[in-house]
Amino acid sequence: MGYLRRASNTLSLPKLRSLSAINRVNPVESRLSWTQFGWNHRAFCSHSRQNSKDNANSIDLSQYPTERIRNFSIIAHVDHGKSTLADRLLELTGTIKRGLGQPQYLDKLQVERERGITVKAQTATMFYDHKFQGANGIDVQEPCRFLLNLIDTPGHVDFSYEVSRSLAACQGALLVVDAAQGVQAQTVANFYLAFESNLTIIPVINKIDQPTADPDRVKAQLKSMFDLDPNDALLTSAKTGQGLEHVLPAVIERMPPPPGNCNSPLRMLLLDSYYDEYKGVICHVAVVDGTLRKGDKISSAATGQSYEVLDVGIMHPELKPTGVLLTGQVGYVVSGMRSTKEARVGDTLHQSRSIVEPLPGFKPVKHMVFSGVYPVDGSDFEALNHAIERLTCNDASVSVTKESSTALGLGFRCGFLGLLHMDVFHQRLEQEYGAHVISTVPTVPYIFEYSDGRYVGAVITLCSERRGEQLEYTFIDSQRAFMKYRLPLREIVVDFYNELKSITSGYASFDYEDSEYQASDLVKLDLLLNGQPIDAMAAIVHNLKAQRLGRDLVEKLKKFIDRQMFEITIQAAIGSKVVARETVSAMRKNVLAKCYGGDVTRKRKLLEKQKEGKKRMKRVGSVDIPQEAFHEMLKVS
Numbered sequence: 001m002g003y004l005r006r007a008s009n010t011l012s013l014p015k016l017r018s019l020s021a022i023n024r025v026n027p028v029e030s031r032l033s034w035t036q037f038g039w040n041h042r043a044f045c046s047h048s049r050q051n052s053k054d055n056a057n058s059i060d061l062s063q064y065p066t067e068r069i070r071n072f073s074i075i076a077h078v079d080h081g082k083s084t085l086a087d088r089l090l091e092l093t094g095t096i097k098r099g100l101g102q103p104q105y106l107d108k109l110q111v112e113r114e115r116g117i118t119v120k121a122q123t124a125t126m127f128y129d130h131k132f133q134g135a136n137g138i139d140v141q142e143p144c145r146f147l148l149n150l151i152d153t154p155g156h157v158d159f160s161y162e163v164s165r166s167l168a169a170c171q172g173a174l175l176v177v178d179a180a181q182g183v184q185a186q187t188v189a190n191f192y193l194a195f196e197s198n199l200t201i202i203p204v205i206n207k208i209d210q211p212t213a214d215p216d217r218v219k220a221q222l223k224s225m226f227d228l229d230p231n232d233a234l235l236t237s238a239k240t241g242q243g244l245e246h247v248l249p250a251v252i253e254r255m256p257p258p259p260g261n262c263n264s265p266l267r268m269l270l271l272d273s274y275y276d277e278y279k280g281v282i283c284h285v286a287v288v289d290g291t292l293r294k295g296d297k298i299s300s301a302a303t304g305q306s307y308e309v310l311d312v313g314i315m316h317p318e319l320k321p322t323g324v325l326l327t328g329q330v331g332y333v334v335s336g337m338r339s340t341k342e343a344r345v346g347d348t349l350h351q352s353r354s355i356v357e358p359l360p361g362f363k364p365v366k367h368m369v370f371s372g373v374y375p376v377d378g379s380d381f382e383a384l385n386h387a388i389e390r391l392t393c394n395d396a397s398v399s400v401t402k403e404s405s406t407a408l409g410l411g412f413r414c415g416f417l418g419l420l421h422m423d424v425f426h427q428r429l430e431q432e433y434g435a436h437v438i439s440t441v442p443t444v445p446y447i448f449e450y451s452d453g454r455y456v457g458a459v460i461t462l463c464s465e466r467r468g469e470q471l472e473y474t475f476i477d478s479q480r481a482f483m484k485y486r487l488p489l490r491e492i493v494v495d496f497y498n499e500l501k502s503i504t505s506g507y508a509s510f511d512y513e514d515s516e517y518q519a520s521d522l523v524k525l526d527l528l529l530n531g532q533p534i535d536a537m538a539a540i541v542h543n544l545k546a547q548r549l550g551r552d553l554v555e556k557l558k559k560f561i562d563r564q565m566f567e568i569t570i571q572a573a574i575g576s577k578v579v580a581r582e583t584v585s586a587m588r589k590n591v592l593a594k595c596y597g598g599d600v601t602r603k604r605k606l607l608e609k610q611k612e613g614k615k616r617m618k619r620v621g622s623v624d625i626p627q628e629a630f631h632e633m634l635k636v637s
């Protein structure tokens, strides 16, 4: 027999074989000190004296120094029997009474019971009497009582974040595998989570009562896939109780006690939290170093906020106040946190008076699915806000940001670990908080890459349109390019900078210095109103651009000139050659207004007279050009 314990995160599986051999120590000399606990192929243990008489009110945690504590998780693929096994262990230790407890006691949420799956990791503290025996069956010592913290974890991949957080509080894990189904996808994923967390892994082949059970095949799989010694596997049936008596002794003998220094200043890892109507935010914590007592002043390393410890205790399996939590123990703390935002999962809590190095915390969550959540009735937005805040206190793996939709009004954009996680979140919102929501079609995150990749393409186009000559083009780094151009000054003075900023979303910066005069094919472009040149609007332009510019100028000027009693022609010309022309038509005075009926020749006479008058005005008339027209004309380049 042996156990698998990883010494470093970089260790490869084949190397583990020799490591497990190194870790085997002679058990005969063992006393109550983990460093002396050993393991022998023939060693066995006296199993439980049940502790059903354990009186919660008299729990004295000072009886349990770290060497008498074991923190372990149960991990497995979906439905391989974790929760059932957890129930049996709670019964075996008298933590819950047989038959009186509901099946899957630790699956407390309605959604868990309805769906028959675990979605929240749950912790329960058990007490168990154990005595070590030597190879010859002689007791090595008197039985002594151990404090065991069991964490039941979800099996579905969507909730693996719960598993990884739970493992942070453990030193060992029971890897449960269905004796008929063998190793499955989540068995592998969870094994590696535990392996990378440096945990001692004990394989438990469960459901051996099934007719199709084939424990030998599963043992071979465990050996070939994880290099776990087949002799280490425990064979159990959580249904019939077969083999269960070996589970807790194996936990005590093979798993190490929590590390940590009881004389160091307090450091606690915030594992989970939830909101209780009466007590406020209840935090689940693992005390890594030092001691926590009711009445202590503690601070959060993340927010710097301070709190007074109002209540402290263990989950046995319901909240049991103990007034203290010692190094290595897992329990709950009520500290008057008002908002769930204050209880940050992965945060380090410490005594306010001491300065400590924060614990590493947890890896950030990677959201895979996003969906909008809106109240069915828009006026319920605040109530939904409240419900989501409460629920995310208990499910830190959901990301929430406010958003608004034209059709649905104010709501939230939530990120989930998968579709089942999203579904469970919606169901919990409804069942636990009575919130009726509309959720939008789930979507996954995308990264957009614009087809031209960078802004440089647009900048090159702009510069060549402005008759630029490229002198230099280099990349400063993967994000930034440097370009040097020789550009005609006329092309950049007016709006080049604005255009550059606009096509690069403001990222490009621009500087220029004077270069010497250059020979160029230039012409003078005149603007004429009714044949008369307007000096102030004449421009020197490049010959190739003259016609287009002429057209632009003429069209633009037309917009600024009001209609008058005579027709106005606007022309652009290079010398005597007109390159563009527009006409502002005349306003027509109704000279026939007073002619009711009457002779048609009289009407014609009046119209002819009007035409003559207009010709005269056109010749002598002057056109008003507003000041802004001059300004705007400059912008046409």
Ligand SMILES: Nc1nc2c(ncn2[C@@H]2O[C@H](COP(=O)(O)OP(=O)(O)OP(=O)(O)O)[C@@H](O)[C@H]2O)c(=O)[nH]1
Residues within 6 Å of the ligand: 076, 077, 078, 079, 080, 081, 082, 083, 084, 085, 104, 116, 117, 118, 119, 153, 154, 155, 156, 206, 207, 208, 209, 210, 236, 237, 238, 239, 240
């Ligand atoms: N025959 C047999 N059935 C078992 C045994 N252990 C558990 N089951 C059944 O297997 C099913 C799944 O058990 P659970 O304990 O809910 O499995 P789980 O691994 O906690 O499931 P998730 O929390 O969803 O991952 C239930 O119907 C149990 O009654 C066993 O030893 N033998």
